[in-house]
Amino acid sequence: MKILxxxxxxxxxxxxxxxxxxxxxxxxxxxxxxxxxxxSFNTTKHFVxxxxxxxxxxxxxxxxxxxxxxxxxxxxxxxLFTGRNYNISRFDDDDAKKQLSxxxxxxxxxxxxxxxxxxxxxxxxxxxxxxxxSLRQHNAEFQIWNRLAxxxxxxxxxxxxxxxSTQLKQYETAVLNNVDAIIPITNTDMxxxxxxxxxxxxxxxxxxxNNQPATQKELKAxxxxxxxxxxxxxxxxxxxxxxKEVWPRVMKKQPKASLHLAGKGMQxxxxxxxxxxxxxxxxxxxxxxxxxxxxxxLVPVFAAGGIRVKMLEAFAGGIPVISTTLGVQGIPALHExxxxxxxxxxxFAAAMLRLQSEPVLGKELLLNAQNLIAGHFEARALIKxxxxxxxxxxxxx
Numbered sequence: 001m002k003i004l005x006x007x008x009x010x011x012x013x014x015x016x017x018x019x020x021x022x023x024x025x026x027x028x029x030x031x032x033x034x035x036x037x038x039x040s041f042n043t044t045k046h047f048v049x050x051x052x053x054x055x056x057x058x059x060x061x062x063x064x065x066x067x068x069x070x071x072x073x074x075x076x077x078x079x080l081f082t083g084r085n086y087n088i089s090r091f092d093d094d095d096a097k098k099q100l101s102x103x104x105x106x107x108x109x110x111x112x113x114x115x116x117x118x119x120x121x122x123x124x125x126x127x128x129x130x131x132x133x134s135l136r137q138h139n140a141e142f143q144i145w146n147r148l149a150x151x152x153x154x155x156x157x158x159x160x161x162x163x164x165s166t167q168l169k170q171y172e173t174a175v176l177n178n179v180d181a182i183i184p185i186t187n188t189d190m191x192x193x194x195x196x197x198x199x200x201x202x203x204x205x206x207x208x209x210n211n212q213p214a215t216q217k218e219l220k221a222x223x224x225x226x227x228x229x230x231x232x233x234x235x236x237x238x239x240x241x242x243x244k245e246v247w248p249r250v251m252k253k254q255p256k257a258s259l260h261l262a263g264k265g266m267q268x269x270x271x272x273x274x275x276x277x278x279x280x281x282x283x284x285x286x287x288x289x290x291x292x293x294x295x296x297x298l299v300p301v302f303a304a305g306g307i308r309v310k311m312l313e314a315f316a317g318g319i320p321v322i323s324t325t326l327g328v329q330g331i332p333a334l335h336e337x338x339x340x341x342x343x344x345x346x347x348f349a350a351a352m353l354r355l356q357s358e359p360v361l362g363k364e365l366l367l368n369a370q371n372l373i374a375g376h377f378e379a380r381a382l383i384k385x386x387x388x389x390x391x392x393x394x395x396x397x
Contacts, residue, residue, distance in 0.1 A: 001387065003029060004109040006100070006126070007040035008091050008118035010048040010064065012056050015264045015287060016229040017309030018138055021185070021207045022115050025136070026060050028208075028383035036060035037109070039100055040119075041067040041091065045231075063103065065096035085167040087141070092121040104129040111390060113183070117141050117168075120175045127178075134390075135175065136183035136205065139306040140192050142168035147303035147326075148233060176200065181393060183386070185307050186330025203389040206330060207309045208379030209316040219320065219362055222257040223295030224250075224352060227287060227310055230265040234303040241345075242300045243273055249349035251277055254356070260294040291319050296355055299323035300348060307331060311339075312377055315369035320362050322351045332376060336361075338369040 005026060011019035030036045038057070042048060042064035053062050069090040079086035100122055112126050112133045126133050142165045149161035176182060176197035183205050184190040190204055226242060228235040239261060250257050261273055262281040273280050284290050287310070291297065297314045299321060307330035314321050321339040328341060335341040340355065342348040355362050 001033075001110050001390070002035040002108065003037070004103075004112045004131075005029075005036060005038045005115055006112060006119045006122050007038065007115040008069075009043050009046045010040055010053065010062070012048050012052065015283075016232070017207065017306070018116070020309045021138060024208060024379055025115070025383065026057070028379055029387070030059040031380070032384060032387060034387065037063065037103075037107075039063045039065075039103060040115075041065050041069065041093070041096060044068040045070055063099075065093065065099050067091070067093055067096065085164065085171055087164065087168065088118065088121065088171060091118045097122060097125045100125050101129070104131065114179070117172060117175065120171075123175065123178060132180045134181040134183055135179040136185070137176075137189065137193065138185060139304075140172070140189050142166075142172050143192075144234060144303055148237065151237060151302050173197070181389075188329055189306065201393055203386060205382060205386050206307055206377060207312060208377045208382040209312050209373050210379055219355070219359065220293070220295040222254050222356055223260070224257070224298055225260040225262070225291070225294035225296070226298045226300070227284075227290060228263045230263050230270075234301050235263065237303060238299075238301045240272055241302070242298060242348075243275055243278065245345035246300065246348045246352075247275065247278065249345060250352050253349075253353055257352075259298075260290075262290055288313070288317065291317060295320075296352065297321045298348075298352070299327035301327045304329070312373065316373045316377075318366050318370065320355055320365055321369070322348065322355070324348075331372075333369065333372060336365075338365055338372055340365070 007022055011022035014020050014023055026036055026038055038060055071086065071090065076086050079089055109131060112131050114120060114123065114133060114135045116136065116138050123133065145161045145165040145168060149158050149165060152158050152161065173196045176193055181201045182193050182197065183203050184193055185206050187204065190202055193202065226239055230236055247259055257277055259278045260281060261278065262284045264283055266280065266282050268280045268282040270280065291314060297319050299308055299311055301324055304326055308327055311321055311323065311331060315338065323339055323341055324343050325341055328339065333339050340351040342351045
């Protein structure tokens with residue numbers, strides 16, 4: 001099977017869930033015998049040099065198109081008055097479409113998979129080549145902006161986020177109905193897509209983990225962390241809530257506690273995240289090392305979609321997790337079985353203190369979490385299922 005995967009960025013370094021999901025897909029498809037070509041923008045913001053691409057993607061062929069997709073105020077205002085969704089239009093590039101068209105004319109592919117909605121501007125180019133195309137939708141994008149509108153107190157932001165959500169829902173629904181198959185990553189998204197695109201074939205593909213449970217270490221006392229890209233607004237809002245609403249309650253009960261913050265796009269001197277007991281690390285080189293060193297993972301998101309890949313990594317690595325209800329979306333984990341779940345500042349702070357005072361509970365959560373990964377999220381088995389779906393679906397022309 002020769003598969004063309006079309007994305008909107010080079011998935012390297014592996015510092016966020018989207019990059020991890022795409023990289024894993026490419027690597028596991030190749031390992032299972034597929035001939036994989038990855039066509040993607042190499043954006044100014046997430047630029048990866050050719051030497052690194054050749055080294056880290058030696059298992060497949062990568063073709064890139066340059067793009068500056070950085071948002072600007074003028075670009076946003078222009079999109080606002082023309083009715084185009086600015087999130088999508090930034091990835092609509094004629095030169096890249098021509099480059100993709102040449103590739104499709106020169107080579108034969110069994111199918112094309114779009115990696116996320118931001119790759120959808122290429123859809124018409126692929127359709128013109130007469131190819132079967134699937135969409136792996138990492139999130140219900142319009143829902144994220146709608147949830148951000150629900151949670152923000154700024155009236156202008158609320159209005160703008162509602163507009164983005166409305167535009168995205170119309171666009172997203174049209175794309176879902178214009179592909180041959182949809183690949184959601186959570187059951188929640190799958191149910192939603194079934195309503196937006198009735199009868200469309202779908203295959204559930206969560207992000208997997210290598211089934212190599214780490215040796216559990218003793219929990220580092222009174223130490224907590226959040227690790228997530230600050231280039232994604234739901235994470236920014238989550239950390240602001242954590243620092244402002246939750247952390248003072250923890251410090252009042254445990255003055256020696258420490259909170260460690262890290263992620264792509266995070267600045268060490270960002271005043272929004274500074275405070276007593278808080279250490280802002282900024283961008284880090286090795287996420288796994290950071291997670292192992294800093295105690296309990298905190299996932300306080302209220303506007304997310306898709307699945308929290310870092311939570312799966314924590315489960316696999318023997319790291320305890322505290323999350324909101326929305327944060328655990330797409331993962332069949334239960335409160336007081338694999339993690340602790342809390343949705344108010346008081347409850348979240350209480351959960352943090354509880355893990356420190358009940359070490360036996362922490363060990364039980366870790367064991368159950370690792371068993372969950374082994375039973376539901378083994379990477380090779382998940383991608384093998386996707387290939388079987390494509391063959392059974394008769395995508396191959």
